[in-house]
Amino acid sequence: MNQQKIPATVITGFLGAGKTTMIRNLLTNAGGKKIALVINEFGDLGVDGEVLKGCGAENCSEEDIIELTNGCICCTVADDFIPTMTKLLEREQRPDHIVIETSGLALPQPLVAAFNWPDIRTQVTVDGVITVVDSAAVAAGRFADDHDAVEAARSEDDSLDHESPIEELFEDQLTCADLIVLNKTDLIDGDGLGRVKSEVASRIARKPVMIEARNGEVPAGVLLGLGIGTEDDIANRKSHHELEHEDGAPHDHDEFDSFVVELGAISDPTGFVEKLKGIIAEHDVLRLKGFIDVSGKPMRLQLQAVGSRIDQYFDRAWAAGEARRTRLVVIGLHEMNQDAVRKAIEALVQG
Numbered sequence: 042m043n044q045q046k047i048p049a050t051v052i053t054g055f056l057g058a059g060k061t062t063m064i065r066n067l068l069t070n071a072g073g074k075k076i077a078l079v080i081n082e083f084g085d086l087g088v089d090g091e092v093l094k095g096c097g098a099e100n101c102s103e104e105d106i107i108e109l110t111n112g113c114i115c116c117t118v119a120d121d122f123i124p125t126m127t128k129l130l131e132r133e134q135r136p137d138h139i140v141i142e143t144s145g146l147a148l149p150q151p152l153v154a155a156f157n158w159p160d161i162r163t164q165v166t167v168d169g170v171i172t173v174v175d176s177a178a179v180a181a182g183r184f185a186d187d188h189d190a191v192e193a194a195r196s197e198d199d200s201l202d203h204e205s206p207i208e209e210l211f212e213d214q215l216t217c218a219d220l221i222v223l224n225k226t227d228l229i230d231g232d233g234l235g236r237v238k239s240e241v242a243s244r245i246a247r248k249p250v251m252i253e254a255r256n257g258e259v260p261a262g263v264l265l266g267l268g269i270g271t272e273d274d275i276a277n278r279k280s281h282h283e284l285e286h287e288d289g290a291p292h293d294h295d296e297f298d299s300f301v302v303e304l305g306a307i308s309d310p311t312g313f314v315e316k317l318k319g320i321i322a323e324h325d326v327l328r329l330k331g332f333i334d335v336s337g338k339p340m341r342l343q344l345q346a347v348g349s350r351i352d353q354y355f356d357r358a359w360a361a362g363e364a365r366r367t368r369l370v371v372i373g374l375h376e377m378n379q380d381a382v383r384k385a386i387e388a389l390v391q392g
């Protein structure tokens with residue numbers, strides 16, 4: 042048996058930062074390296090898995106893509122992640138490299154700490170934690186104090202944390218980074234990028250390397266092979282939650298919610314998307330993604346909304362025998378009025 046530890050790269054970053062896009066790109070330029078992918082999403086719809094399985098990379102076949110669907114990876118490390126890793130390591134053909142995509146709401150710290158579990162530690166090491174940042178969202182102040190409602194609620198109730206949950210998570214994910222990818226630089230100018238760099242740097246005490254990217258295009262040689270062994274340093278990268286609850290109180294995702302909306306076929310996708318933008322803005326939806334069944338079209342339309350920015354493209358033909366349906370996962374803060382959002386989206390196809 043090969044006694045060398047398998048390197049594992051943890052890719053984290055807030056909802057919609059571009060993790061899946063970067064991994065998709067990585068799979069196509071990783072050369073002959075056999076990669077196993079572990080992906081975890083927040084919300085009951087495996088959109089990321091679908092996207093990555095659809096990219097047909099030879100060095101990462103469908104069976105090398107493992108989806109962890111039981112909630113958020115950071116909260117289910119013992120129940121989900123460890124058994125998955127154990128099974129992966131028992132495979133006859135072990136991967137050359139493991140890539141783990143966390144959900145956009147995950148804390149990477151508990152995941153990295155899991156690499157110190159005895160069975161895992163002897164066989165795998167964390168090559169590095171890569172944090173993907175949506176530079177346009179940072180420039181627009183989405184991680185600062187523009188979530189006024191949340192901040193107002195917090196100032197009225199002293200028992201709540203001082204920072205918004207979004208801001209905390211953003212910082213926690215940066216705190217864990219060995220490499221920061223400032224993505225979506227196509228959406229901002231040079232001055233904006235300068236401000237993003239200072240803002241990111243001001244939120245962390247450590248000084249990990251920062252690189253810029255568009256559409257997650259970073260050479261595999263830059264992402265893989267950092268050789269850090271992050272599990273040995275994880276005690277120095279504590280999350281807000283760990284600092285506030287040294288007693289080990291369990292972390293949860295009560296601050297965020299997700300739900301799935303199922304609709305019939307949509308005849309006017311352009312009009313649908315335009316109106317969807319209004320709903321997203323009105324209800325402060327953080328992320329919305331899924332697939333649309335467009336009437337009369339043989340192709341499936343993939344929809345990706347990050348805030349009110351929406352991308353859409355036909356990604357593949359509906360397969361023979363596959364049920365055509367429109368399914369969208371909606372993610373927002375707990376305060377988001379789920380009922381109102383659901384009804385508003387459903388109303389778009391009823392009239």
Ligand SMILES: Nc1nc2c(ncn2[C@@H]2O[C@H](COP(=O)(O)OP(=O)(O)OP(=O)(O)O)[C@@H](O)[C@H]2O)c(=O)[nH]1
Pocket residue numbers: 054055056057058059060061062063082089144145146224225226227228254255256257328345346347352
């Ligand atoms: N303009 C622009 N769009 C990008 C870039 N990178 C990714 N996107 C788009 O941003 C959206 C979200 O990208 P994903 O790769 O799904 O983001 P993610 O981090 O995996 O999202 P979650 O799984 O929700 O956490 C998609 O529509 C991408 O096409 C970029 O550099 N520039």
